[in-house]
Amino acid sequence: MNKRSFWTRFFLVMTVLTAAAIFFFSSQPGEESSELSDGVTLTVARIIRPDYASLPPDERQAFLESLGLIVRKCAHFSEFALLGLNVMCLFRLRRRTPGIPRPMPLAAWGASTLYAATDELHQMFVDARGPAFLDVGIDSAGALTGVLLAVLGLSLLSGRIDALE
Numbered sequence: 530m531n532k533r534s535f536w537t538r539f540f541l542v543m544t545v546l547t548a549a550a551i552f553f554f555s556s557q558p559g560e561e562s563s564e565l566s567d568g569v570t571l572t573v574a575r576i577i578r579p580d581y582a583s584l585p586p587d588e589r590q591a592f593l594e595s596l597g598l599i600v601r602k603c604a605h606f607s608e609f610a611l612l613g614l615n616v617m618c619l620f621r622l623r624r625r626t627p628g629i630p631r632p633m634p635l636a637a638w639g640a641s642t643l644y645a646a647t648d649e650l651h652q653m654f655v656d657a658r659g660p661a662f663l664d665v666g667i668d669s670a671g672a673l674t675g676v677l678l679a680v681l682g683l684s685l686l687s688g689r690i691d692a693l694e
Contacts, residue, residue, distance in 0.1 A: 533622060540619040547612045548644060554608070555648050559657025566604075570597040605664055606671035613641040613675025621683050634676050641672030 530538075557565070574581050574596055581589065617637035624633065645668030649660035 537619065537622040540615050540622060544612065544615040544619055547608070547615055551608050551612065551644070551648055552651070554604075555652050555658070556655055557658075558655060562658065566597060566601050567593075569604075570600045573600055602664075602667050605667045606674070609641060609645055609668040609671035610675035610678070612644065613637060613672035614679045615675075616640055616672075617676045617679035618683065621679070634680055637679070638669075638673050638676045641676070642669040645669055645672065 554562070570593055574593060578584075578592065581592070584592065617634060620633040620637050642665070645665050648668070649662075649665050652658040652660050
């Protein structure tokens with residue numbers, strides 16, 4: 530197996546694993562999803578606010594609620610940034626394959642955004658979950674960030690990638 534083939538398979542596997550992880554998290558019922566988010570939020574709260582445990586209960590609750598929204602939206606953004614990066618790398622490595630659109634960054638961003646939209650629709654069928662248009666926007670922005678990071682990284686490695694021929 531040549532290097533190009535190895536990296537193509539690597540990014541294909543990473544894309545599938547990232548999409549599967551997103552699907553898994555979206556399949557969690559509302560209560561399970563909230564428990565996971567709350568646990569992550571509590572960990573972040575203790576890291577960024579060392580005096581968290583000494584705060585009065587009402588201040589702790591208010592801090593957790595405001596931080597929880599940020600943590601959840603950052604999770605959306607980052608998981609789709611990873612998806613966008615993986616899809617862009619996969620498209621770039623398969624650039625000579627018929628059927629892959631030439632404007633690869635736009636295609637990678639579009640594919641990732643389409644997955645974000647279907648992910649939100651999927652949540653309509655999950656207990657105590659529902660679609661949120663705002664989340665599609667956040668996911669799409671994350672995907673765009675991932676695609677742009679991949680374009681930057683691939684540009685820096687361009688000669689090496691072409692040498693994989």
